[in-house]
Amino acid sequence: MPASFERTVDLLKAIAEPTRLRLVILLADHDLTVSDLTSILGQSQPRISRHLKLLVESGTVSRHQEGAWAYFRLGDDPMVLELAHSLRTGIVDEDGLLARDRERLGAVRDERAERASSYFRRNAEQWDRIRSLHIPDADVEAAMDQALGQGPLGAFLDIGTGTGRLLELMAPRSDRAVGIDASREMLAIARAKLDSAGLTRASVRQGDAYRLPVPRGAFDLATLHQVLHYLDDPAAAVREAALALRPGGRLVIVDFAPHRLEFLRTEHAHLRLGFSDAALRGYAASAGLELETVLFLPPAGDRPDLLTVVLLVARRPRGHSEMPASKRRTETA
Numbered sequence: 001m002p003a004s005f006e007r008t009v010d011l012l013k014a015i016a017e018p019t020r021l022r023l024v025i026l027l028a029d030h031d032l033t034v035s036d037l038t039s040i041l042g043q044s045q046p047r048i049s050r051h052l053k054l055l056v057e058s059g060t061v062s063r064h065q066e067g068a069w070a071y072f073r074l075g076d077d078p079m080v081l082e083l084a085h086s087l088r089t090g091i092v093d094e095d096g097l098l099a100r101d102r103e104r105l106g107a108v109r110d111e112r113a114e115r116a117s118s119y120f121r122r123n124a125e126q127w128d129r130i131r132s133l134h135i136p137d138a139d140v141e142a143a144m145d146q147a148l149g150q151g152p153l154g155a156f157l158d159i160g161t162g163t164g165r166l167l168e169l170m171a172p173r174s175d176r177a178v179g180i181d182a183s184r185e186m187l188a189i190a191r192a193k194l195d196s197a198g199l200t201r202a203s204v205r206q207g208d209a210y211r212l213p214v215p216r217g218a219f220d221l222a223t224l225h226q227v228l229h230y231l232d233d234p235a236a237a238v239r240e241a242a243l244a245l246r247p248g249g250r251l252v253i254v255d256f257a258p259h260r261l262e263f264l265r266t267e268h269a270h271l272r273l274g275f276s277d278a279a280l281r282g283y284a285a286s287a288g289l290e291l292e293t294v295l296f297l298p299p300a301g302d303r304p305d306l307l308t309v310v311l312l313v314a315r316r317p318r319g320h321s322e323m324p325a326s327k328r329r330t331e332t333a
Contacts, residue, residue: 014058154220160227164190
């Protein structure tokens with residue numbers, strides 16, 4: 001995408017320093033903290049922070065806060081991405097400096113993966129118990145694929161991304177993929193999985209389903225996969241997801257049909273014991289979306305102790321730059 005002369009000069013000025021050039025190359029495909037970058041480059045925290053501040057101010061790098069930590073990554077500006085790609089592929093690493101950076105980056109990624117794996121091992125038993133109550137995840141994912149079709153997905157947003165499974169599934173078909181989750185532990189798992197899979201077009205950041213840290217109208221597809229039953233105001237989350245969609249963009253909701261498994265509320269923090277067809281349709285309509293598909297995916301056999309998965313696809317109407325004012329979530333809500 002063409003950029004103005006002044007914009008190009010500003011980007012080149014921001015990058016035209018040895019440490020900042022190394023930072024841009026490292027941040028092209030990975031979310032890294034100041035601590036990570038200090039370890040990789042072998043420089044002091046104040047020095048790294050100063051360089052990052054200049055890169056953020058120039059729009060070359062983006063910064064996302066997660067509690068006490070901040071993660072940095074190359075910005076979404078097409079000019080920045082194209083320039084970084086040209087630099088990575090065009091530089092001759094004569095003294096092996098960039099190779100050493102990559103080696104230390106590998107060590108950081110290995111440590112991150114081990115922390116994530118440890119958390120997953122501690123919690124895998126309860127997740128496996130819930131998965132055993134409904135049809136296999138692969139069958140749900142196949143139903144999603146069928147509902148969405150096999151074409152390119154454009155820009156993809158996964159709200160409540162958890163361990164990043166949908167990012168792994170959708171990122172290869174997406175121009176870019178962003179996962180949002182409130183849990184730092186889940187984001188750590190997701191980052192490790194994306195690193196391992198080499199999915200450089202996917203990233204994750206901490207955020208609230210009621211106030212998404214993404215631009216309005218920026219995505220072609222958004223998902224709320226097994227998220228709504230944790231929320232006290234599911235309708236508000238659906239409205240917020242709809243606001244992230246471009247005209248013509250689609251929202252996919254995957255959750256449970258109504259059930260009576262009370263232990264999911266008492267032991268696993270489910271605030272809602274499933275959603276009726278009418279409730280999900282109502283959420284979509286309230287958000288100004290047009291219904292496309294509703295599918296029910298029951299378990300094998302007629303067993304009240306198992307869960308039925310419900311899948312809804314709705315589309316934001318074309319030709320409308322904003323949601324109706326009466327249905328728009330206010331900033332103070």
